[in-house]
Each structure stands twice: as C-alpha cells, then as structure tokens.
Amino acid sequence: MKMNKHLDAIYNGIVRENPTFVLMLGMCPTLAVSTTAINGAGMGISTTVVLILSNMLIAALRKIIPDGVRMPAYIVVVATFVTLVDFIMEAYTGALYDALGIYIPLIVVNCIILGRAEAYASKNTVSMSACDGLGMGIGFTVALVVIGLIREFLGAGTVFGIQVYEASSVFEPIAIITRAPGAFLVLAMLAALQNKFKMKSATNGLNGTEEKGCASDCESCGGGCQ
Amino acid sequence: MQELIIIIITAALLSNVVLSQFLGICSFLGVSTKTDVALGMGGAVVFVITVASAVAFGLYQILELLKLQYLDTIVFILVIACLVQIVESFFKKYVPALYRALGVYLPLITTNCAVLGVALTNVQNNYNFWQSVACGFGTAMGYLIAIVILAGIRERNAANDVPAPFKGSPIVMITACLMAIAFFGFANLSI
Numbered sequence: 001m002k003m004n005k006h007l008d009a010i011y012n013g014i015v016r017e018n019p020t021f022v023l024m025l026g027m028c029p030t031l032a033v034s035t036t037a038i039n040g041a042g043m044g045i046s047t048t049v050v051l052i053l054s055n056m057l058i059a060a061l062r063k064i065i066p067d068g069v070r071m072p073a074y075i076v077v078v079a080t081f082v083t084l085v086d087f088i089m090e091a092y093t094g095a096l097y098d099a100l101g102i103y104i105p106l107i108v109v110n111c112i113i114l115g116r117a118e119a120y121a122s123k124n125t126v127s128m129s130a131c132d133g134l135g136m137g138i139g140f141t142v143a144l145v146v147i148g149l150i151r152e153f154l155g156a157g158t159v160f161g162i163q164v165y166e167a168s169s170v171f172e173p174i175a176i177i178t179r180a181p182g183a184f185l186v187l188a189m190l191a192a193l194q195n196k197f198k199m200k201s202a203t204n205g206l207n208g209t210e211e212k213g214c215a216s217d218c219e220s221c222g223g224g225c226q
Numbered sequence: 227m228q229e230l231i232i233i234i235i236t237a238a239l240l241s242n243v244v245l246s247q248f249l250g251i252c253s254f255l256g257v258s259t260k261t262d263v264a265l266g267m268g269g270a271v272v273f274v275i276t277v278a279s280a281v282a283f284g285l286y287q288i289l290e291l292l293k294l295q296y297l298d299t300i301v302f303i304l305v306i307a308c309l310v311q312i313v314e315s316f317f318k319k320y321v322p323a324l325y326r327a328l329g330v331y332l333p334l335i336t337t338n339c340a341v342l343g344v345a346l347t348n349v350q351n352n353y354n355f356w357q358s359v360a361c362g363f364g365t366a367m368g369y370l371i372a373i374v375i376l377a378g379i380r381e382r383n384a385a386n387d388v389p390a391p392f393k394g395s396p397i398v399m400i401t402a403c404l405m406a407i408a409f410f411g412f413a414n415l416s417i
Contacts, residue, residue: 032248079300105299109339180246181406188399196391
C-alpha cells in the first residue's frame with residue numbers, strides 16, 4: 001500500500017497532471033529549448049534533478065520555515081540547487097551546456113519548481129515529495145522530448161540528431177519550425193488537438209480550473225497568485 | 227552613445243525578448259487581453275528590468291571583489307524579488323486602478339524570467355554599467371512593444387469567429403507565432 005502511494009505520486013506527475021500538457025506550467029523553457037529532442041531531454045533531466053532535490057529539502061524544512069518568508073526561502077533553496085546543476089553540467093556536458101546557455105540558470109524561475117514547492121512539498125513528507133518531483137520531472141522531460149522530436153523531424157528532418165530523410169521534391173524540411181515562430185506554432189497545434197479531443201488541460205477548463213488566458217501558468221506558479 | 231543606441235535597438239527589436247528568446251511568456255500571454263493593462267504591465271516591467279540591471283551590475287562588482295561570482299543567480303533573484311515588492315507597494319498606494327488591473331501578475335514579475343535573464347546576459351557579455359542599463363532598458367522596451375501589439379490584436383480577435391478547438395490559448399499562440407515571423411524582418415536591419 002505504501003509503495004502504491006509513491007508510485008501513484010509518480011504516475012500523477014507523468015500522466016494525470018503532466019506539467020506541460022495538462023497544467024501548462026513552465027512554458028518559457030518548453031518553447032525555448034525544444035528545438036531538438038536532445039536539447040529537450042537535457043533541459044528536462046536537469047530540471048528533474050533540481051525538482052527532486054528542492055522538493056526533498058523543502059519538505060524536510062516545511063515545519064521550520066515560517067509562513068511569512070516561505071517564498072524567499074524556497075527561491076534560495078531552488079537557486080542553490082540550480083547553481084550546483086549549472087556547475088556539474090559545465091564540467092561534464094560541454095556541448096549541451098553551450099546549447100542550453102542561459103536557460104540553465106533560468107531553471108530558478110521555472111514555474112513548475114516553485115509551483116510544486118508551494119503546492120506539494122510544503123505539505124507532504126520527504127519521500128512523497130521526492131516521488132512527486134520525480135513524476136513531475138519525468139512528465140516535463142517527456143513533453144520536451146516529444147515537442148523536440150516534432151520540431152526536429154519537421155524542421156530539419158532529423159530524429160535525435162540522426163538524419164532520417166533528405167530534402168526532396170516531395171517534402172522539404174520546414175526550417176522555420178526549428179526557429180522561434182515554430183515553437184509557438186507546434187505548441188498551439190498541440191493545445192488545439194487537446195481541445196479537439198477534449199483532453200484534460202488547464203486551458204479548456206476540463207480539470208475544473210477556469211480559463212485564465214495565460215495558459216494558467218500562474219496557477220501554482222508560486223508568485224502569490226492564489 | 228552610438229554604441230548604447232545599438233544595444234537598445236538590438237535588444238528591443240533584433241532579438242526580441244519574448245518573440246525570439248521566449249522569456250516572460252507567462253505574463254505575455256496572460257496580461258495581453260486589453261491594451262491599457264498591457265501598457266501598464268509593460269511599464270512596470272520596463273522599470274523593474276532597468277533598475278534590476280543597474281543594481282545587478284553593482285552587486286556583481288561586489289561579488290567579483292569577494293570572488294563569489296558563482297553566487298550570482300541566488301543574489302540576483304533575491305534582489306529582483308525585493309524590487310518587485312517595492313514596485314507593488316508603490317502601485318498599490320499611488321495607482322490603485324492599475325494595481326487592481328494587473329492583479330496577480332504584478333508579484334509574478336519576480337518569476338518573469340526576462341528580469342533574471344537580462345541580469346545574467348549582462349554578466350555574460352561583460353557589459354559595463356551604462357551598457358547593462360541600456361541592454362535592460364532595450365529588452366524591456368521589446369517586451370512592452372510585443373505585449374502591447376499582442377493585446378491590440380487580441381482585442382480585435384475577440385470579435386472574430388475562431389474555430390472551436392483553437393479558442394483560448396491556441397489562437398493566442400498562433401498570433402504570437404505570426405508576430406515572431408514579422409519580427410524576423412528586423413533581422414535585416416543593418417546597424
């Protein structure tokens with residue numbers, strides 16, 4: 001039973017409350033680094049690591065941090081782990097570090113992390129919060145890889161950096177998909193498909209939240225939205 | 227002087243913060259339903275980013291002196307949080323109407339990645355004081371321009387017959403996509 005509870009928290013993050021497709025959180029990194037599947041995976045994994053560690057520390061400190069200063073406290077915790085991840089990536093994954101650039105330190109302001117700290121880790125045990133962080137992180141990574149694959153396949157004709165088709169008279173890679181406008185376009189199409197098939201998403205009100213027009217990013221963004 | 231103007235134009239138009247760097251998407255999509263509110267939000271962001279880049283520059287000099295450069299992310303985000311708090315108190319007291327209209331998005335400027343993004347870019351590019359301020363101001367102007375244009379389009383869009391699945395966020399993102407394509411045009415500016 002105890003095990004099930006943990007698995008359920010992980011499953012929840014990947015499917016039921018997928019941060020990108022259902023909660024629509026953390027859109028900035030989603031749009032910016034999903035140019036290729038590999039970049040998406042790198043961003044997803046580094047965010048997952050920060051998410052698990054910060055969830056655990058915040059859950060451990062949840063009875064000590066006074067309510068009035070919890071936001072600054074969370075931000076310091078998250079920023080510390082982001083700095084650590086930043087160093088580790090700079091040391092061991094040079095090319096990926098260059099590709100992700102400024103978006104690595106910007107994990108600090110990713111809505112998902114502060115959102116989970118506020119909505120979950122501040123109320124649950126360390127082990128449950130770790131599972132929640134793992135689930136949310138995997139959900140985010142999967143979403144980034146999927147969007148990255150679509151953009152890479154349509155925009156450059158590659159999958160995980162391997163050329164799968166050449167430009168021909170039948171179909172030519174649509175270069176703009178890998179550039180900035182393509183990010184908005186692919187995400188708009190995915191959101192429209194979600195609406196079409198009435199899948200749960202923060203934007204169509206099917207999970208009980210009102211449409212906020214901001215793709216509801218702020219909902220549990222940690223910015224004192226509620 | 228000429229160099230500063232180039233920095234401002236580059237930051238505002240050539241590499242627009244929202245449309246080509248994807249920073250501050252949250253509030254860009256959220257507060258862009260009415261032009262006057264968008265203008266207020268843009269103004270607040272201009273103020274916060276300009277002041278934040280100036281303060282961040284000073285702080286980084288201190289960090290450098292103490293050989294603590296690796297603490298930059300932590301220090302910057304805390305300073306930004308304080309600045310946003312100041313702006314919020316100011317608006318609450320002196321411009322209550324705008325304060326109510328901006329609602330939840332005002333405290334959210336803290337998590338607006340554009341603010342931290344500019345501070346970190348300035349450090350990476352080794353900008354001096356005035357270059358940092360110019361870059362911050364230009365970036366924020368880019369944000370202001372983008373959000374006001376989007377709000378204008380959305381006001382007109384509200385009366386249009388949008389296909390059902392595209393209602394809500396999809397059509398806003400399509401609009402943003404077309405704006406991003408339009409902003410590509412600035413890439414040909416030769417400065």
